[in-house]
Amino acid sequence: MARKYTKSKRGQMVTIHGFSEMVETLQELEKRGVDQATEKVFDECCDIVQDSVDQYANQNLPADLAAKKARFKVKRGNIFMFAYGWDRIRDTANFLKVCYLNYGTPKRQTAQGHNRGKIAARGFLANAKRSAAQKINKRKKQMLKEIMGGGK
Numbered sequence: 001m002a003r004k005y006t007k008s009k010r011g012q013m014v015t016i017h018g019f020s021e022m023v024e025t026l027q028e029l030e031k032r033g034v035d036q037a038t039e040k041v042f043d044e045c046c047d048i049v050q051d052s053v054d055q056y057a058n059q060n061l062p063a064d065l066a067a068k069k070a071r072f073k074v075k076r077g078n079i080f081m082f083a084y085g086w087d088r089i090r091d092t093a094n095f096l097k098v099c100y101l102n103y104g105t106p107k108r109q110t111a112q113g114h115n116r117g118k119i120a121a122r123g124f125l126a127n128a129k130r131s132a133a134q135k136i137n138k139r140k141k142q143m144l145k146e147i148m149g150g151g152k
Contacts (some may be wrong), residue, residue, distance in 0.1 A: 034147055041143045042080045045136045046073060050084050052132035053125070060124040061101060068094050085125075 050071065057066040068091060072083040088095040104121030 037143055037147055038080075039075065041140060042075065042082070044139055046071075046082045046084070048135045048139065049082065049128075049132045052128045052135070053084055056124040056128040056131070060122045061098065065094060065097055065101075 053069070054066075057069070069085055070087045070090075072081075074081040086095040086098045100119050101122055102125050103123075105119040107118045108116040110116060
């Protein structure tokens with residue numbers, strides 16, 4: 001799409017050429033089954049996130065705490081949302097334990113001055129997100145190439 005900039009008394013105006021061609025291309029892609037491909041990639045990406053979080057959680061958390069994760073998935077129109085982890089509403093105690101282990105705590109003391117120590121940050125959720133993001137981006141690019149090019 002080409003852009004043409006012109007000046008007017010009101011300010012800057014932008015004229016975009018090729019917009020109708022872009023709309024035609026998008027309509028053609030819709031005929032190729034983009035919706036089914038999108039749902040397939042979304043499900044695959046959900047599995048990637050789940051595997052990544054499971055891997056890092058199992059390495060950094062006690063087994064009983066690592067096993068108490070919840071999965072939440074919504075597909076509504078063009079909105080896809082996925083969450084996987086510990087439920088802060090229904091299971092607040094375990095959620096807080098995971099937060100303490102992931103982010104750490106400063107040196108703590110009771111009101112009487114007794115030392116309760118410091119929890120070092122493990123940062124396993126950030127590592128899981130980083131690992132999953134790389135795999136997800138790679139998978140999205142593959143699917144986009146398949147849709148646009150008609151093959152791998």
